[in-house]
Structures are given as structure tokens and as C-alpha cells.
Amino acid sequence: MIKKINFTVNGKKRELEINAGETLLEIIRKRLHLTGTKEGCGVGECGACTVLIDGTAINSCLYLGVWADGREIVTVEGLAKDGELSKVQKAFISEGAVQCGFCTPGFVITASALQSRGHSLTDIEVKEELAGHFCRCTGYQNIIKAVKKSLENETAGTGGDHT
Amino acid sequence: MYLIDDYIEADSVDEAVNLLADNPERLIIAGGTDLLIKMRDGILENVQMVGIRRIEPLRKIEKDEQNVISIGAMATFNDLVRSELVQNNIPIMAEAAMTVGGPQIREMATVGGNLCNGMPSADSAPALLVLNARLKLLSKSGVRLAPLQEFYLRPGKVDLRPGELLTEILISKEDYLNFGGCYIKFAPRKAMDLAILGVAVTCRIRVTGIFDLVRIALGVAGPTPLRCEIAENFPPGKPVNDSIIAEIGRLAVKSSRARDSQRASKEFREHLVVELTQRALKSACNRAGGISYD
Ligand code: FES
């Protein structure tokens, strides 16, 4: 069954005809060729497929494409502005939070959602907020550091970034 | 790609109910976090669906003039966690909601879906059982009110009749006012895991340090979430102290129907029932006020 959807992806309006059974993840990767968003488990456990839907971090593998009609989607490709990486992306680089990189887009998206809430979190809170993501490489320490760095008040700290 | 033959997005409760009346085979999809996994595993395929995500009234959490709390079936677990009304009146629901999956799952998964798919491990069920929740089920022939306790038939099977849509979960003030409550989920991991056992306890204490009422419900201790009537009948009129609480924990096992499973043995689950009922009851006593347990 074919359905028509209108939605915004990384600031661009899109109109697509999709199959009712297609996931948002499939649409993003196979139709829009935005392959930054990954499929790990496909069942909502690993977080590799996380995207922002109207600003909220959601697993796109468990999200039907038809639900995206009228919504605003941001994938990892949409975070950099005018060629400049976002604060979260820079923090992941400077803290060495990336190894194979498969989990990274998901973590970066969730961290971006946390950052847009505009307040810092304790270590425990950061861990709770990241509980929907798996990383098989890093052991998480640098990811947590990177997320905390992303949440530091923009005006506080004089260290600058190391990118 | 899921094998969905037909999908209609209902814009209103009436439209959803009409669609179900026309074709009772139609599956309702709420948050999708369980249903889509079943479809991926091939347990369900070639289905006809009706989506109810856009029906905003189904997501409301509110209180009426009689202080009856109504939780919309499409309220997500994060809606429950964030709701001030829930935190102030039925905090045990926020506590239970917080144990579900991880943040992304809590954002999608709904309390109505959690009940209707009938999983014995549903985290919302024990908490709603001790709150004596009633379900408002709407069909073309009208509204049916069903106590949650009678809704569970067997694993994966609930008393949702053809053409019915769960719209609201109702909790009366007699079932939450002046109660203290606590939900404890036992699972190998702190997040993203199913319960090996879930224990919900609420209690009301007389100012004199005497139990007025205790309610206990267990998840994954039997084929369906269940209440522990034998243990509940014991405390009214008895003093709030360690030995009474210990006895209540032991009595809770009498209602449990735990069995060996891949995830835990019967003996281990029963041990958990005793221990966690006591712990949850102590917290519930603290929260009910007047008593201080560490
Ligand atoms: S691919 Fe979506 S959570 Fe793993």
C-alpha cells in the first residue's frame, strides 16, 4: 500500500511516496541516501538509528515512515551548519569518543537533543539519558566525557576546542 | 520493511472505532515498540492496521471534579514520568514508567499498548493493579468499564473484544489518596531490560502506626500480572513493624505462580517475591508518612 508523506529532513522539505510498511530508517538510508544513520539491531535496543523527530531523539527503526508525515527530522548529516561542526560533534572529536564510529551518529543525536534542553547533567543523569545506546568499542568513558563537554555552558570555560 | 497490507491513520476516536467496527481484524498500532518487533520476527504479517498516534485527546492525563485520574491510553511512558499530576498523586506510576526500556523507547511506548499486548512483564501493570485501575473500552455499541484485574486472561491475551479500543485508564481517589507506594523492578540490567520480577506495593497507615490497608501486585510471577490477596488480608489492624512486614513478604508468595523459565528459576523468583515485597512495602510505609524505615 502506497502512502504519500510530506516532511522536512535536515531543513529540506520532501514529498515522498512510500510503502506503508517502510520504516523511517529505511526511508532515510535507502530513499534519501543519508547513510550516517545506522541500523544495528533493528528492534530498538542499540540506538544506532536514532534521529531527531521534532527535536526528540527517537529510534527510527521502530518508527513507521507514515508517522513522519508533517514532522521535522534531523539526522547526523543535518547538525553541521555552514561547514562547521556542531558543539556536540566537536566534543566527540576532542574527547576521542569515536572508535569504529558505528554507534557515533546515534550518540551524537541524543547528545544534541540533551544540549538543546540547555542545562548540564550529572554523570548518573548522562548515563541514564544514554541508556538506549550501545557502543561495542569505547567502553563509554570518553562518550560520557564528550556528552558532558557538550552540555557545558557555552560561555563557561576558557579551554576552547581542540579541533 | 514490515508486511503491512493496509494502514489507515485515524484522526479521531470515532473514526478509529468505526474502522474497527467495519473490520474487527484490523490491528491497532499504538507506540509500535512491541508490535513492530513482532512483525519483524514474523509472528505477525500481512496485517491491516489502524494508527491512533494522531488522536491527541488519547494522550491526555487529567483529573476530574471527583478526583478521578484519567490516563489516556496513548500517554507515553515519558509522558507519565514528566506529568506533575502523576508525580503528585500517583508517583508509583512515574516510578514504574521510568523502569521501561531506555529514553527513546519511553518516548514512543504507550501505557495502553503495554496493557493491551498482555505481556506478563509489562511494567505498568503491577502499579496499575494496586491502584485498582479500570479500563475504559470504547466500541460502536458503547463504553465498557473493565477492572484491570479482569482484563488479563492469559499470557499475551487480554479481554479486548472485537471492535473495542482502549481509550482511558481510570483511577479513583479512594485508591490513591493518602497512600504511599513503591514499584521495584528486578532485572539483570539497569535499563533496556525486561523484568525478572516486578513488585508494586501501596499502603495506607493509620496515624497510630497501624496498617490500614496494603495492596501488593506482582509482574512475571505467574502467567499474568496478579494481586496478592492472601498477603493483603493479613496486615489491616496490625502494627507497622519488621516482623509484620516480614510476614507480609512471606505471604505474598502464596499468590505467586512463578515457574522455571530461561531467565530465572521458580525458587529464585519466589525468593525475590519475599525480599522485594518487604523492601517495596518499607518504602511505601515511608512514603505513606509517619514511619521511618531505612
Ligand atoms: S537499529 Fe534501531 S535501535 Fe538498533
Ligand code: FES
Ligand atoms: S565506536 Fe564502535 S561501536 Fe561505538
